[in-house]
Amino acid sequence: MSEKPTLDDLIGIEYAKLGFFREVQEKVAELQASNLKLELKRRHIQGILDGITDVMAILTLDFRITSVNHVYYDIFKETQPVGKYCFEVFRQQKERCSSCPVVIALDTNRVCRQLDIFSVGGKNRHFEITASPLRNSEGNPCHILLLKRDVTLEKEYQAKYYQAQQMATVGALAAGVAHEINNPLTAISGFAEGLKRRLPKLKEQVDKDLAEDFDEYINIILKECRRCQGIVQNLLDFGRPKSNDFRSVNLNMVVRDTLKLLQNHLKYYPEGHVRQELQEPLPFIQADASQLKQVVLNLLFNALDATQGRGTVILRTFSTNDQWVGLAVEDNGCGIPSENLDKLFEPFFTTKPAGKGIGIGLSTCYNIIQNHGGEILVCSEVEKGSTFLVRLPTEPSTPLVLVV
Secondary structure (H helix, E strand, O other): OOOOOOHHHHHHHHHHHHHHHHHHHHHHHHHHHHHHHHHHHHHHHHHHHHHOOOEEEEEOOOOEEEEEOHHHHHHOOOOOOOOOEHHHHHHOOOOOOOOOHHHHHHHHOOOEEEEEEEEEOOEEEEEEEEEEEEEOOOOOEEEEEEEEEEOHHHHHHHHHHHHHHHHHHHHHHHHHHHHHHHHHHHHHHHHHHHHHHHHHHHHOOOOHHHHHHHHHHHHHHHHHHHHHHHHHHHHHHHHOOOOOOOEEEOHHHHHHHHHHHOHHHHOOOOOOOEEEEOOOOEOOEEEOHHHHHHHHHHHHHHHHHHHOOOOOEEEEEEEEOOOEEEEEEEEOOOOOOHHHHOOOOOOOOOOOOOOOOOOOHHHHHHHHHHHOOOEEEEEEEOOOEEEEEEEEEOOOOOOOEOOO
């Protein structure tokens, strides 16, 4: 027969229960503190990940996407990428890409970086891709971290820098060549003028037909000299640093004044061949009006050459959020082959026949617009036409004014 517990036994049991309860409380407090630390750490890591401006994706070893960061959804259209192959999502392909950085990273067990081009929103954009193996506790690859950084702007700025460097180099070369040509050209022109002055006396001493031939030949020499002098002057203008006369300018007035200068030239084209579509009102800009007129002239003459008297040339002005003022010169002429688009603003590049130009018109336009802090772009399609777009920053704190 078991003995009944004494009072001391009961008190001991209660003390044991109390100790166990306290131990449980301490363990709960420790777990809560540990969970709080984990949550803070999670938020810290999430904040870092959210601060990454690159597209980030985690892939399985068979190239399936397990997660992406928020930047992905800002750039790519596929709204449900998780579970799909990376080449399906990023390339819209059914097979993995050749020279895939993920494959190279897995094969070499090292970080792999590549530059590649992806179509985003119908436009090609440059991305720097980084693939890095993620390892488990045994040190074996278990996932792949894929980062895609958009470097399109960097590429554009780099191209503009190289273009500016090329312009400066070619400009100096052009000026040097022009000076070298100018000296013998001046001598040829001077002696031809001297012969022309002496021609009346020569006519008395030689055959009439021979004298007329001399007269014709001298006139041709002088005409060609003047043409060469014009080319030399263009080369000098191209290579000479521009002195700017920046003032408050309305681009609509620049277009109107340029067309007035060409009134006599344009009368030989069909009515309505050149049209204006000018936005009113238009913000003012700080610019050199004479240089902008030179840009409008060059773009308009190119458009007239492309249409050859047929079709339409439109000069359109516009503003963007009152921060930019633009001019678009559009034509529905012959268009420009895609392989020539990247060369258009290079000095001395021309597709015109010999004697019709030396290829510095568009490069001069490029220099002028760059000097104004703007940009000049072109889009074209063969047999459909071309559009040259000029964008210039507006003058700050300037009210809109209607110009009539």
